[in-house]
Ligand SMILES: NC(=O)c1ccc[n+]([C@@H]2O[C@H](COP(=O)([O-])OP(=O)(O)OC[C@H]3O[C@@H](n4cnc5c(N)ncnc54)[C@H](O)[C@@H]3O)[C@@H](O)[C@H]2O)c1
């Protein structure tokens with residue numbers, strides 16, 4: 001079984017690549033980083049270190065890499081693969097869609113009928129579905145129906161905290177011990193060989209929303225409040241009582257939404273929250289607030305981890321105060337090396353607070369959340 005994985009970055013090497021290799025796949029990474037591609041080609045292996053104090057290392061052997069800039073070579077590899085996965089960032093999917101379409105076209109022209117599954121392992125609702133739309137945009141219309149018969153794009157939720165890496169070896173990667181990869185089985189094709197270590201479900205929505213609105217909501221609330229208070233890492237932020245309380249309160253708000261929407265067991269969901277808070281305080285990890293807060297435009301967008309649960313809470317008549325505080329802190333994230341943070345800061349200066357809120361969150365000026373956010377934005381800075 002052959003797998004092509006786009007993105008030899010932190011989660012690509014530290015989770016998806018590791019799991020696929022352990023599941024017996026012949027694995028080829030595709031990346032645009034010459035350093036990563038060159039190192040994988042030269043070594044053919046790398047080491048994953050578990051951040052649990054044990055010093056345990058896992059060797060990943062027999063891996064290869066292709067330069068993502070060589071789309072002909074990548075398309076050739078996709079034509080002969082059983083599985084394509086991605087962990088590049090949801091905003092990058094549009095840049096790899098053309099190459100994936102090229103590979104699919106090659107495959108269909110050569111009358112390969114074996115199923116190909118394409119799974120986007122990004123932090124987004126419907127990531128693989130979004131990728132499918134982008135790929136089909138590049139495929140000739142007459143091939144769409146044929147492609148539907150042998151190519152599937154099951155949505156997925158992936159969870160493992162993998163911080164920025166600062167090792168001499170560019171391939172070495174330190175990861176938290178916890179991991180969870182959930183895939184929508186109902187979108188797979190007959191003949192799909194399930195990947196060992198993956199949890200399959202019929203219908204992904206509760207799983208992706210539970211993950212995104214708990215792990216990622218809590219994470220970014222810690223990051224944005226931490227950044228405002230001068231903390232460098234999530235661990236440092238979570239050590240501050242006020243920030244920990246803010247994160248917990250935001251997760252109680254998203255928890256109420258999830259319990260209402262999916263009828264989750266409330267005690268079990270509380271345990272899920274506690275487990276996640278424990279993961280954020282893992283003393284063997286050092287996770288920079290700038291990584292966790294990265295891309296604030298994406299994180300403030302209407303379908304992402306702050307605005308979407310707040311909109312649902314408002315619709316259900318539930319509390320939103322701490323989610324709004326998180327959004328306000330996100331608007332104050334003025335990290336100069338993050339192009340999305342820079343864009344928000346320019347918008348605040350040039351267009352003012354109200355227009356900026358509407359532009360990035362989709363909340364109209366007369367929406368109660370918009371008004372609450374304006375007030376919170378002005379207060380958050382004073383509290384920091
Ligand atoms: N790090 C985590 O804790 C974590 C956990 C779960 C999900 N994710 C998600 O996984 C994705 C990747 O995150 P990450 O932290 O590994 O980021 P990362 O920056 O470490 O890795 C992304 C990799 O994609 C590569 N890339 C960029 N453009 C490319 C292209 N056109 N073709 C091929 N490769 C390309 C980059 O060179 C980089 O190596 C994001 O969507 C993120 O939300 C991350």
Ligand SMILES: O=P(O)(O)OC[C@@H](O)[C@@H](O)[C@H](O)[C@H](O)CO
Pocket residue numbers: 123158159160161162215216219220291292293294295
């Ligand atoms: O990757 P992002 O930018 O969507 O979110 C940053 C972190 O919250 C994220 O990478 C987590 O570490 C990860 O989602 C844990 O599973």
